Amino acid sequence: MLRTPVCGVLGIDVPIVQGPLGGPWRQSMELAAAVSDAGALGSVPTTLRTPAQVREDVARLRDLTDRPFAVNMTRRPFDPEIFDAVIALAPRVFSFALGEPGDLVARVHDAGAVFLQQVTTVEQALRAAEAGVDVISAQGTESGGFSGQVSTMALVPQVVDAVRPLPVLASGGVADGRGLAAALALGAQGVNIGTRFLASAECAIPDEWKADIVSAASQDAVKVQFVEHVLPGPTEGGYETVPRSLRTRFVEEWNSRPEAAAASAEALRNQMMTAMRDGTAYELIPLTGQTAGLIHDVAPAADLVHRLVAEAETALRDLAGLVRTTE
Numbered sequence: 001m002l003r004t005p006v007c008g009v010l011g012i013d014v015p016i017v018q019g020p021l022g023g024p025w026r027q028s029m030e031l032a033a034a035v036s037d038a039g040a041l042g043s044v045p046t047t048l049r050t051p052a053q054v055r056e057d058v059a060r061l062r063d064l065t066d067r068p069f070a071v072n073m074t075r076r077p078f079d080p081e082i083f084d085a086v087i088a089l090a091p092r093v094f095s096f097a098l099g100e101p102g103d104l105v106a107r108v109h110d111a112g113a114v115f116l117q118q119v120t121t122v123e124q125a126l127r128a129a130e131a132g133v134d135v136i137s138a139q140g141t142e143s144g145g146f147s148g149q150v151s152t153m154a155l156v157p158q159v160v161d162a163v164r165p166l167p168v169l170a171s172g173g174v175a176d177g178r179g180l181a182a183a184l185a186l187g188a189q190g191v192n193i194g195t196r197f198l199a200s201a202e203c204a205i206p207d208e209w210k211a212d213i214v215s216a217a218s219q220d221a222v223k224v225q226f227v228e229h230v231l232p233g234p235t236e237g238g239y240e241t242v243p244r245s246l247r248t249r250f251v252e253e254w255n256s257r258p259e260a261a262a263a264s265a266e267a268l269r270n271q272m273m274t275a276m277r278d279g280t281a282y283e284l285i286p287l288t289g290q291t292a293g294l295i296h297d298v299a300p301a302a303d304l305v306h307r308l309v310a311e312a313e314t315a316l317r318d319l320a321g322l323v324r325t326t327e
């Protein structure tokens with residue numbers, strides 16, 4: 001069994017975190033439950049949820065599994081009422097992204113939870129370590145959802161060096177066991193994975209989106225540069241990030257005409273709001289990472305966890321065989 005010290009910190013058997021997949025699409029707790037039951041860490045997103053929905057989601061997840069899980073928040077935007085609700089629920093892990101952790105760390109620790117902070121630069125990692133977080137997820141630009149400009153391959157070893165001895169997870173660009181083995185070689189103690197779990201049986205996003213992921217190439221997952229004209233920006237302390245999405249007609253049309261997007265900001269916002277209400281926002285901006293090119297099936301989440309571990313073990317054994325002692 002592949003195990004690293006961060007497994008003890010997060011209360012899991014294998015060093016894999018399923019990143020939260022929040023947004024205006026159906027959320028079900030089956031994905032997080034399946035991941036946690038398989039020995040990895042499932043996540044509950046709170047994006048666009050009310051405090052009552054967050055309480056219901058966590059109660060449902062606790063009905064489905066006794067294993068640890070993370071509840072996630074971000075600074076796009078940050079909602080203090082949701083934070084109070086999450087603290088009262090005392091999850092094993094609180095994960096935070098898209099902004100400075102600041103004084104949230106003390107309240108999370110007082111609630112007995114582990115603070116898992118996602119960063120996109122070395123400077124953010126240093127500030128998060130200074131603020132007292134327990135685990136850092138270094139997220140590269142390959143990732144689905146919001147990310148910075150630096151690639152996972154370049155970011156992870158720098159963050160590992162900068163925050164040692166804090167455990168680091170590699171996030172962005174990992175969808176199979178070779179990626180997990182590579183993350184360990186970079187000095188990370190595990191991985192945080194989003195896009196691969198979108199194309200899982202339990203994920204509640206529409207089947208068309210899953211099929212598009214399976215048929216997409218990596219270059220079909222592009223940065224949505226005009227997002228500032230469509231979605232609300234980060235609240236105070238937010239990181240500068242830009243989302244990555246599969247190409248759609250909407251993404252192509254406005255990415256190629258940034259000035260027209262700025263001039264049409266209100267119309268674009270209205271179009272997005274209507275789509276969010278209709279449940280069709282994924283047709284405009286289906287947040288997805290570059291690992292779409294590595295994904296060839298929709299599989300049960302537990303199978304994905306088992307595959308990741310088995311493939312990583314094989315890759316690590318094969319790599320060890322490359323080293324010969326000189327005689």
Ligand SMILES: Cc1cc2nc3c(=O)[nH]c(=O)nc-3n(C[C@H](O)[C@H](O)[C@H](O)COP(=O)(O)O)c2cc1C
Pocket residue numbers: 018019020021022023045046047072073074096097098118139142143144145146171172173174192193194195196198286287288289290291
């Ligand atoms: C559809 C989608 C929704 C996401 N929602 C959130 C979220 O609500 N909170 C968050 O911290 N990260 C969110 N992320 C980021 C993922 O949790 C994860 O960090 C990222 O997808 C990892 O990169 P990968 O896609 O290359 O695996 C989202 C990603 C996707 C693809």
